Amino acid sequence: MYPVRTCVGCRQRGDRADLIRIINSQGFLKIDTQKSHPGRGSWLHSSSKCLGIAVERSAFGRALKAKMDHEQIEELANFIEQAEKMLKN
Numbered sequence: 001m002y003p004v005r006t007c008v009g010c011r012q013r014g015d016r017a018d019l020i021r022i023i024n025s026q027g028f029l030k031i032d033t034q035k036s037h038p039g040r041g042s043w044l045h046s047s048s049k050c051l052g053i054a055v056e057r058s059a060f061g062r063a064l065k066a067k068m069d070h071e072q073i074e075e076l077a078n079f080i081e082q083a084e085k086m087l088k089n
């Protein structure tokens with residue numbers, strides 16, 4: 001049985017391995033690259049579409065009580081862009 005998580009963007013469930021984990025680190029969003037940081041985390045498909053939906057719905061702020069500024073959204077977007085590129089290659 002695979003561990004299944006729900007994407008905060010599209011709300012579809014996905015394999016833990018296919019989602020990135022985002023945590024609240026001292027009040028700010030941070031990508032949990034090891035997916036093992038203790039505490040609350042939000043899961044997101046590695047997809048700019050899902051990120052867009054999550055940002056629009058302020059999903060991270062609500063789920064994690066973290067601040068979300070432009071810099072962090074950009075960081076997330078870059079991270080996802082890299083991941084998408086890697087998948088395509």
Ligand SMILES: [Zn+2]
Pocket residue numbers: 007008009010011012044045047050
């Ligand atoms: Zn999604």
